[in-house]
Amino acid sequence: DPDNAEYVIALADACVADGSYTMAERTLVSALRIAPSTELYLKLSATYVAQDKLLDAQQMLDNINNAAIRAEIDAMRPAAPALTPEGGEFSEYITVTIAHADGPAYVSLDKQYPSLASGPCTEPVALPAGATHLSAVVVGENGLVSPLTEADYLIVGVIEEVAFQD
Numbered sequence: 001d002p003d004n005a006e007y008v009i010a011l012a013d014a015c016v017a018d019g020s021y022t023m024a025e026r027t028l029v030s031a032l033r034i035a036p037s038t039e040l041y042l043k044l045s046a047t048y049v050a051q052d053k054l055l056d057a058q059q060m061l062d063n064i065n066n067a068a069i070r071a072e073i074d075a076m077r078p079a080a081p082a083l084t085p086e087g088g089e090f091s092e093y094i095t096v097t098i099a100h101a102d103g104p105a106y107v108s109l110d111k112q113y114p115s116l117a118s119g120p121c122t123e124p125v126a127l128p129a130g131a132t133h134l135s136a137v138v139v140g141e142n143g144l145v146s147p148l149t150e151a152d153y154l155i156v157g158v159i160e161e162v163a164f165q166d
Contacts, residue, residue, distance in 0.1 A: 003035045009043050021051050036064075038072045046143025054106065054137055055113040057145040078102035078138035078146040087134075087151030092158055095124035096134060096151075103140040109133070113148075129155045 008031040015024035028044040041064060048057035061077060064070040081100040098105045104120030111133045125134065132153045138146040 005031070005035070005037045005039045009039060012043055012047065016047065016050065021047060036066050036069055038069050041069060041073055042076075042143060045145065049116075049139055049143050049145065052116045054115065054139065054145050057143075058137060058148055061145060062147065073144070076140070076142060077144045078140040080147040080149045081105050081136045081138055083134065083136065083149060083151050087153050089154040089156065091156065093127065093129070093155060094153070095126045096153070097124045098136050100136075100138045100146075102146075103138045105136050105138050107134065107136045111135075113137075127153050127155055129158055 008027060012024040012027050015021070015027060024047050025044065028040055028047065032040050032044065041061070045057045045061060048054070048060070061073060064073060079101060081098045084097045084099065085094065098107060098121050104122075106114035106116060106118060107121040107125060108114045108118070109125070109127075109132050112135075114135055114137050116139070121136070127134075132155070133150065134153060135148055135150045137148055140146075
């Protein structure tokens with residue numbers, strides 16, 4: 001019964017326990033089309049996160065059409081991480097601090113979407129010479145993903161000490 005969120009969530013849990021994440025996703029998406037609810041969105045986001053589909057979770061959360069459900073989810077969602085310094089051009093090597101709350105931050109430096117596979121970012125990120133595109137998200141314990149934070153950095157003209165040996 002797609003109108004019964006409790007039943008749909010139990011069915012999705014059974015699918016996940018069986019390793020059938022695709023079936024869990026389809027069950028939840030079908031129920032959301034018929035009777036959207038905060039609980040179903042929470043479960044679908046957690047299902048995406050369990051598979052390291054952070055982009056799918058973030059896009060789904062950003063595109064909730066029901067204003068009341070969207071407001072309720074946004075209140076539970078982790079805030080987007082803040083990057084210090086902000087993107088720009090630098091003439092020295094820098095480290096970027098990722099300020100976040102409500103869960104671990106995941107970072108990508110290669111224009112890919114952040115992934116759980118990279119492990120949580122626990123230290124400032126040292127940037128290499130050249131161009132770097134940094135993107136970061138926070139994953140809450142409730143299975144919700146923050147909005148994506150992105151910045152471009154360019155490290156150029158760094159004067160480095162040269163040592164000569166005989």
